[in-house]
Amino acid sequence: MFVMSxxxxxLRLPPHLLNRPLNAAIKGELxxxxxxxxxxxxxxxVSVYDILSIDGGFIFPGDGASTYxxxxxxxxxRPYVGEVISARLKESTKDGLRxxxxxxxxxxxPVPLMPNPYHTEPDPEHKNGTRWVWEYMGENYPIDWADxxxxxxxxxxxPPLPVEQGKDSEQKDSEExxxxxxxxxxxxxxxxxxxxDADGLGPTAWWV
Amino acid sequence: xxxxQSNAGVLTNCEVLELLKSRGAGKDPTRVIAAVAPSEFxxxxxxxxxxxxxxxxxxxxxFVEDCKKYDLANGEMLNVVNIRPSSAVEIDPIIQDCDSRxxxxxxxxxxxxxxxxxxxxxxxxxxEDTAEDKEETxxxxxxxxx
Numbered sequence: 001m002f003v004m005s006x007x008x009x010x011l012r013l014p015p016h017l018l019n020r021p022l023n024a025a026i027k028g029e030l031x032x033x034x035x036x037x038x039x040x041x042x043x044x045x046v047s048v049y050d051i052l053s054i055d056g057g058f059i060f061p062g063d064g065a066s067t068y069x070x071x072x073x074x075x076x077x078r079p080y081v082g083e084v085i086s087a088r089l090k091e092s093t094k095d096g097l098r099x100x101x102x103x104x105x106x107x108x109x110p111v112p113l114m115p116n117p118y119h120t121e122p123d124p125e126h127k128n129g130t131r132w133v134w135e136y137m138g139e140n141y142p143i144d145w146a147d148x149x150x151x152x153x154x155x156x157x158x159p160p161l162p163v164e165q166g167k168d169s170e171q172k173d174s175e176e177x178x179x180x181x182x183x184x185x186x187x188x189x190x191x192x193x194x195x196x197d198a199d200g201l202g203p204t205a206w207w208v
Numbered sequence: 209x210x211x212x213q214s215n216a217g218v219l220t221n222c223e224v225l226e227l228l229k230s231r232g233a234g235k236d237p238t239r240v241i242a243a244v245a246p247s248e249f250x251x252x253x254x255x256x257x258x259x260x261x262x263x264x265x266x267x268x269x270x271f272v273e274d275c276k277k278y279d280l281a282n283g284e285m286l287n288v289v290n291i292r293p294s295s296a297v298e299i300d301p302i303i304q305d306c307d308s309r310x311x312x313x314x315x316x317x318x319x320x321x322x323x324x325x326x327x328x329x330x331x332x333x334x335x336e337d338t339a340e341d342k343e344e345t346x347x348x349x350x351x352x353x354x
Contacts (some may be wrong), residue, residue, distance in 0.1 A: 002224045006213040036247035042214055046251050047227065073216055075224060084287055084302050086258065103250035152301050200301045207297050
Protein backbone atom coordinates (compact mmCIF):
# COMPACT_ATOMS: atom_id res chain seq x y z
CA MET A 1 0.00 0.00 0.00
CA PHE A 2 2.79 2.39 0.88
CA VAL A 3 5.74 3.33 -1.27
CA MET A 4 8.67 5.69 -0.73
CA SER A 5 9.29 8.38 -3.32
CA UNK A 6 12.39 10.51 -3.55
CA UNK A 7 11.72 14.16 -4.37
CA UNK A 8 13.85 17.25 -4.84
CA UNK A 9 12.20 20.57 -4.15
CA UNK A 10 13.28 24.17 -3.85
CA LEU A 11 11.54 25.88 -1.00
CA ARG A 12 11.57 29.21 0.68
CA LEU A 13 12.05 29.18 4.42
CA PRO A 14 10.04 32.03 5.98
CA PRO A 15 12.17 34.29 8.23
CA HIS A 16 10.12 33.62 11.37
CA LEU A 17 11.52 30.07 11.35
CA LEU A 18 15.15 31.19 11.38
CA ASN A 19 15.59 30.53 15.11
CA ARG A 20 14.77 26.83 14.68
CA PRO A 21 17.37 24.17 13.85
CA LEU A 22 17.50 23.87 10.08
CA ASN A 23 16.40 20.24 9.80
CA ALA A 24 13.31 20.73 11.91
CA ALA A 25 12.34 23.93 10.11
CA ILE A 26 12.71 22.37 6.64
CA LYS A 27 10.81 19.28 7.75
CA GLY A 28 7.97 21.44 9.06
CA GLU A 29 7.81 23.37 5.79
CA LEU A 30 7.80 20.15 3.75
CA UNK A 31 5.02 18.73 5.87
CA UNK A 32 2.83 21.77 5.39
CA UNK A 33 3.53 21.62 1.65
CA UNK A 34 3.03 17.92 0.94
CA UNK A 35 1.20 16.17 3.77
CA UNK A 36 -2.27 14.89 2.94
CA UNK A 37 -1.92 16.11 -0.66
CA UNK A 38 -2.07 14.03 -3.81
CA UNK A 39 0.88 14.17 -6.20
CA UNK A 40 0.01 13.10 -9.73
CA UNK A 41 1.20 9.54 -10.45
CA UNK A 42 2.82 9.25 -7.01
CA UNK A 43 -0.25 8.99 -4.81
CA UNK A 44 -1.32 10.50 -1.52
CA UNK A 45 1.50 11.79 0.64
CA VAL A 46 1.21 10.30 4.10
CA SER A 47 4.43 11.31 5.81
CA VAL A 48 7.93 12.71 5.35
CA TYR A 49 10.22 9.71 5.77
CA ASP A 50 13.53 11.53 6.01
CA ILE A 51 15.57 14.38 4.53
CA LEU A 52 18.54 13.24 2.47
CA SER A 53 20.24 16.57 1.83
CA ILE A 54 19.72 20.30 2.14
CA ASP A 55 21.58 22.66 -0.20
CA GLY A 56 21.58 26.32 -0.80
CA GLY A 57 20.49 28.79 1.78
CA PHE A 58 20.79 31.60 -0.75
CA ILE A 59 18.99 34.82 -0.11
CA PHE A 60 17.56 36.40 -3.24
CA PRO A 61 17.66 40.17 -3.57
CA GLY A 62 14.61 41.88 -2.12
CA ASP A 63 13.63 38.80 -0.12
CA GLY A 64 14.04 38.35 3.61
CA ALA A 65 13.89 34.57 3.48
CA SER A 66 16.49 32.02 2.44
CA THR A 67 15.84 29.50 -0.31
CA TYR A 68 16.93 25.87 0.07
CA UNK A 69 16.99 22.93 -2.30
CA UNK A 70 16.11 19.82 -0.33
CA UNK A 71 16.19 16.18 -1.33
CA UNK A 72 13.90 14.03 0.78
CA UNK A 73 11.80 10.91 0.79
CA UNK A 74 8.05 10.85 1.25
CA UNK A 75 5.86 7.92 2.27
CA UNK A 76 3.16 7.77 -0.39
CA UNK A 77 -0.08 5.83 -0.30
CA ARG A 78 -0.10 4.24 -3.74
CA PRO A 79 -1.67 0.78 -3.97
CA TYR A 80 -0.70 -1.29 -6.97
CA VAL A 81 -3.28 -2.78 -9.33
CA GLY A 82 -4.24 -6.19 -8.01
CA GLU A 83 -3.51 -5.44 -4.37
CA VAL A 84 -6.08 -6.66 -1.81
CA ILE A 85 -6.95 -4.07 0.83
CA SER A 86 -9.34 -4.04 3.82
CA ALA A 87 -11.72 -1.11 4.09
CA ARG A 88 -14.99 -0.07 5.70
CA LEU A 89 -18.24 0.73 3.94
CA LYS A 90 -18.94 4.43 3.60
CA GLU A 91 -21.89 4.62 1.18
CA SER A 92 -24.08 2.10 -0.55
CA THR A 93 -26.10 3.41 -3.48
CA LYS A 94 -27.65 2.10 -6.67
CA ASP A 95 -24.41 2.88 -8.55
CA GLY A 96 -22.31 0.71 -6.31
CA LEU A 97 -20.35 1.03 -3.10
CA ARG A 98 -18.03 3.64 -1.71
CA UNK A 99 -15.38 2.38 0.71
CA UNK A 100 -13.19 4.25 3.13
CA UNK A 101 -9.81 3.69 4.76
CA UNK A 102 -10.16 6.47 7.31
CA UNK A 103 -7.38 8.51 5.73
CA UNK A 104 -8.61 7.96 2.18
CA UNK A 105 -12.27 7.90 1.14
CA UNK A 106 -12.41 7.86 -2.64
CA UNK A 107 -12.65 4.14 -3.27
CA UNK A 108 -15.56 3.18 -5.51
CA UNK A 109 -16.86 -0.25 -6.46
CA PRO A 110 -19.10 0.24 -9.51
CA VAL A 111 -21.92 -2.14 -10.38
CA PRO A 112 -19.99 -4.21 -12.99
CA LEU A 113 -17.37 -5.12 -10.36
CA MET A 114 -19.83 -6.27 -7.69
CA PRO A 115 -20.00 -9.99 -6.91
CA ASN A 116 -22.21 -11.76 -9.42
CA PRO A 117 -25.07 -12.75 -9.17
CA TYR A 118 -26.58 -10.22 -6.84
CA HIS A 119 -29.80 -8.40 -6.08
CA THR A 120 -30.40 -5.06 -4.42
CA GLU A 121 -32.98 -3.93 -1.93
CA PRO A 122 -33.72 -0.49 -0.54
CA ASP A 123 -31.79 0.07 2.66
CA PRO A 124 -34.08 0.28 5.71
CA GLU A 125 -31.59 2.38 7.67
CA HIS A 126 -30.50 4.95 5.12
CA LYS A 127 -32.79 7.07 2.96
CA ASN A 128 -32.01 6.70 -0.77
CA GLY A 129 -29.49 3.99 0.03
CA THR A 130 -29.35 0.53 -1.46
CA ARG A 131 -28.41 -2.68 0.25
CA TRP A 132 -26.45 -5.12 -1.91
CA VAL A 133 -26.95 -8.83 -1.47
CA TRP A 134 -24.88 -11.56 -3.10
CA GLU A 135 -26.64 -14.79 -4.08
CA TYR A 136 -24.53 -17.91 -3.94
CA MET A 137 -25.69 -21.52 -3.87
CA GLY A 138 -29.16 -20.49 -2.76
CA GLU A 139 -27.88 -18.41 0.18
CA ASN A 140 -28.14 -14.65 0.50
CA TYR A 141 -25.07 -12.78 1.68
CA PRO A 142 -25.73 -9.09 2.39
CA ILE A 143 -23.10 -6.37 2.55
CA ASP A 144 -23.68 -4.80 5.93
CA TRP A 145 -22.34 -1.67 7.54
CA ALA A 146 -20.35 -3.23 10.34
CA ASP A 147 -18.23 -5.42 8.10
CA UNK A 148 -14.59 -5.11 7.16
CA UNK A 149 -14.65 -5.38 3.37
CA UNK A 150 -11.73 -6.69 1.29
CA UNK A 151 -11.47 -5.39 -2.23
CA UNK A 152 -8.94 -5.76 -5.01
CA UNK A 153 -7.60 -2.62 -6.65
CA UNK A 154 -8.84 -2.50 -10.22
CA UNK A 155 -7.50 0.90 -11.32
CA UNK A 156 -6.00 4.01 -9.76
CA UNK A 157 -6.95 7.25 -11.53
CA UNK A 158 -5.69 10.77 -11.14
CA PRO A 159 -8.37 12.87 -12.83
CA PRO A 160 -7.08 16.26 -14.03
CA LEU A 161 -8.11 19.39 -12.18
CA PRO A 162 -11.50 20.62 -13.39
CA VAL A 163 -11.46 23.72 -15.59
CA GLU A 164 -13.99 26.42 -14.75
CA GLN A 165 -16.92 26.87 -17.13
CA GLY A 166 -16.24 29.59 -19.74
CA LYS A 167 -18.42 32.72 -19.91
CA ASP A 168 -19.38 32.04 -23.52
CA SER A 169 -21.15 28.71 -22.84
CA GLU A 170 -24.38 28.41 -24.78
CA GLN A 171 -27.69 29.37 -23.19
CA LYS A 172 -29.47 26.10 -23.74
CA ASP A 173 -26.63 24.16 -22.16
CA SER A 174 -26.43 26.37 -19.08
CA GLU A 175 -29.49 24.85 -17.42
CA GLU A 176 -28.16 21.35 -17.84
CA UNK A 177 -24.81 22.39 -16.45
CA UNK A 178 -26.44 23.96 -13.38
CA UNK A 179 -28.35 20.81 -12.55
CA UNK A 180 -25.24 18.70 -13.10
CA UNK A 181 -23.10 20.91 -10.88
CA UNK A 182 -25.49 20.46 -7.97
CA UNK A 183 -24.99 16.70 -8.14
CA UNK A 184 -21.22 16.88 -8.52
CA UNK A 185 -19.24 15.60 -5.58
CA UNK A 186 -16.24 17.61 -4.37
CA UNK A 187 -13.28 17.05 -6.67
CA UNK A 188 -11.25 13.93 -5.87
CA UNK A 189 -7.64 14.13 -7.13
CA UNK A 190 -7.09 10.40 -6.70
CA UNK A 191 -9.78 7.79 -7.28
CA UNK A 192 -9.37 4.06 -6.71
CA UNK A 193 -11.75 1.67 -8.42
CA UNK A 194 -12.07 -1.59 -6.58
CA UNK A 195 -13.46 -4.98 -7.46
CA UNK A 196 -15.33 -7.41 -5.22
CA ASP A 197 -15.85 -10.00 -7.90
CA ALA A 198 -13.62 -12.90 -6.82
CA ASP A 199 -13.35 -15.58 -4.15
CA GLY A 200 -12.17 -14.20 -0.86
CA LEU A 201 -13.28 -10.62 -1.60
CA GLY A 202 -16.14 -8.75 0.01
CA PRO A 203 -16.94 -8.70 3.73
CA THR A 204 -14.56 -10.96 5.67
CA ALA A 205 -17.60 -12.32 7.49
CA TRP A 206 -18.53 -14.14 4.27
CA TRP A 207 -15.31 -16.19 4.18
CA VAL A 208 -13.93 -16.58 7.70
CA UNK B 209 9.51 20.05 -7.60
CA UNK B 210 11.44 17.30 -9.26
CA UNK B 211 10.69 13.60 -8.86
CA UNK B 212 14.04 11.84 -8.52
CA GLN B 213 12.72 8.34 -7.93
CA SER B 214 9.03 7.59 -7.94
CA ASN B 215 9.64 4.20 -6.32
CA ALA B 216 12.49 4.32 -3.84
CA GLY B 217 11.30 1.30 -1.93
CA VAL B 218 8.09 -0.42 -0.88
CA LEU B 219 6.99 -0.28 2.75
CA THR B 220 4.89 -2.82 4.61
CA ASN B 221 2.07 -1.54 6.81
CA CYS B 222 4.17 -2.58 9.79
CA GLU B 223 7.07 -0.34 8.79
CA VAL B 224 4.80 2.69 8.32
CA LEU B 225 3.24 1.99 11.71
CA GLU B 226 6.69 1.77 13.31
CA LEU B 227 7.62 5.08 11.70
CA LEU B 228 4.55 6.79 13.14
CA LYS B 229 5.08 5.20 16.54
CA SER B 230 8.70 6.34 16.61
CA ARG B 231 7.40 9.89 16.28
CA GLY B 232 5.18 9.35 19.31
CA ALA B 233 1.82 8.63 17.71
CA GLY B 234 0.84 5.87 20.11
CA LYS B 235 1.72 7.39 23.42
CA ASP B 236 -0.08 10.72 23.13
CA PRO B 237 -3.74 10.53 24.18
CA THR B 238 -4.28 14.25 23.57
CA ARG B 239 -2.91 14.02 20.01
CA VAL B 240 -1.55 17.52 20.16
CA ILE B 241 1.93 17.26 21.64
CA ALA B 242 3.47 14.58 19.42
CA ALA B 243 5.20 15.58 16.18
CA VAL B 244 2.47 13.85 14.22
CA ALA B 245 -0.08 15.65 12.03
CA PRO B 246 -3.84 14.90 12.24
CA SER B 247 -3.79 13.28 8.79
CA GLU B 248 -0.96 11.00 9.96
CA PHE B 249 -3.07 10.08 12.99
CA UNK B 250 -5.79 8.86 10.65
CA UNK B 251 -3.27 6.54 9.01
CA UNK B 252 -2.13 5.42 12.47
CA UNK B 253 -5.74 4.65 13.48
CA UNK B 254 -6.29 2.60 10.34
CA UNK B 255 -3.08 0.61 10.75
CA UNK B 256 -3.70 -0.09 14.44
CA UNK B 257 -6.87 -1.91 13.40
CA UNK B 258 -4.98 -4.28 11.11
CA UNK B 259 -2.62 -7.18 11.81
CA UNK B 260 0.31 -4.81 11.26
CA UNK B 261 -0.10 -3.60 14.84
CA UNK B 262 1.07 -7.02 16.07
CA UNK B 263 4.01 -7.45 13.71
CA UNK B 264 7.65 -6.49 14.09
CA UNK B 265 10.44 -6.11 11.56
CA UNK B 266 12.06 -9.37 12.73
CA UNK B 267 8.86 -11.31 12.16
CA UNK B 268 8.63 -9.94 8.64
CA UNK B 269 12.26 -10.81 7.88
CA UNK B 270 11.68 -14.34 9.09
CA PHE B 271 8.55 -14.66 7.00
CA VAL B 272 10.33 -13.46 3.86
CA GLU B 273 13.15 -15.97 4.48
CA ASP B 274 10.68 -18.81 4.91
CA CYS B 275 8.80 -17.89 1.74
CA LYS B 276 11.74 -17.83 -0.63
CA LYS B 277 11.09 -21.41 -1.70
CA TYR B 278 7.57 -20.59 -2.92
CA ASP B 279 8.83 -18.20 -5.60
CA LEU B 280 6.30 -15.45 -4.89
CA ALA B 281 6.40 -11.98 -6.38
CA ASN B 282 7.35 -9.14 -4.05
CA GLY B 283 3.89 -7.64 -4.32
CA GLU B 284 2.26 -10.95 -3.35
CA MET B 285 4.48 -11.38 -0.28
CA LEU B 286 3.76 -7.79 0.75
CA ASN B 287 0.04 -8.38 0.39
CA VAL B 288 0.17 -11.58 2.45
CA VAL B 289 2.07 -9.77 5.23
CA ASN B 290 -0.43 -6.90 5.24
CA ILE B 291 -3.56 -9.06 5.20
CA ARG B 292 -2.48 -12.30 6.97
CA PRO B 293 -4.87 -14.71 5.23
CA SER B 294 -5.71 -17.73 7.35
CA SER B 295 -7.52 -19.90 4.80
CA ALA B 296 -7.09 -20.93 1.19
CA VAL B 297 -10.07 -18.90 0.00
CA GLU B 298 -8.52 -15.75 1.43
CA ILE B 299 -5.22 -16.41 -0.37
CA ASP B 300 -6.90 -16.88 -3.75
CA PRO B 301 -7.29 -13.21 -4.72
CA ILE B 302 -3.80 -12.36 -3.44
CA ILE B 303 -1.68 -14.85 -5.39
CA GLN B 304 -2.24 -14.97 -9.12
CA ASP B 305 -2.83 -18.43 -10.63
CA CYS B 306 -2.77 -19.80 -7.13
CA ASP B 307 -3.81 -23.33 -8.05
CA SER B 308 -1.33 -23.85 -10.86
CA ARG B 309 1.63 -22.30 -9.03
CA UNK B 310 1.11 -23.56 -5.50
CA UNK B 311 -1.17 -26.56 -5.95
CA UNK B 312 -0.71 -28.84 -2.94
CA UNK B 313 1.81 -26.63 -1.20
CA UNK B 314 -0.93 -24.13 -0.36
CA UNK B 315 -1.64 -25.81 2.99
CA UNK B 316 2.04 -25.78 3.89
CA UNK B 317 2.21 -22.10 2.96
CA UNK B 318 -0.86 -21.31 5.06
CA UNK B 319 0.67 -23.14 8.04
CA UNK B 320 3.72 -20.97 7.62
CA UNK B 321 1.65 -17.78 7.49
CA UNK B 322 -0.46 -18.64 10.50
CA UNK B 323 2.55 -19.62 12.60
CA UNK B 324 4.97 -16.84 11.76
CA UNK B 325 2.62 -13.86 11.50
CA UNK B 326 0.69 -13.00 14.68
CA UNK B 327 -3.10 -12.87 14.33
CA UNK B 328 -5.20 -9.80 14.90
CA UNK B 329 -6.67 -9.59 18.45
CA UNK B 330 -10.31 -10.10 17.43
CA UNK B 331 -9.40 -13.61 16.31
CA UNK B 332 -7.58 -14.23 19.60
CA UNK B 333 -10.48 -12.83 21.67
CA UNK B 334 -13.02 -15.26 20.31
CA UNK B 335 -10.73 -18.11 21.44
CA GLU B 336 -10.17 -16.50 24.86
CA ASP B 337 -13.92 -15.98 25.41
CA THR B 338 -14.63 -19.67 24.99
CA ALA B 339 -11.74 -20.49 27.37
CA GLU B 340 -13.06 -18.01 29.98
CA ASP B 341 -16.57 -19.49 29.79
CA LYS B 342 -15.16 -22.88 30.60
CA GLU B 343 -13.27 -21.47 33.62
CA GLU B 344 -16.38 -19.76 34.97
CA THR B 345 -18.46 -22.91 34.82
CA UNK B 346 -15.80 -24.87 36.74
CA UNK B 347 -15.68 -22.10 39.42
CA UNK B 348 -19.47 -22.27 39.83
CA UNK B 349 -19.33 -26.00 40.28
CA UNK B 350 -16.67 -25.62 42.98
CA UNK B 351 -18.76 -23.01 44.83
CA UNK B 352 -21.82 -25.27 44.60
CA UNK B 353 -19.86 -28.05 46.25
CA UNK B 354 -18.81 -25.73 49.12
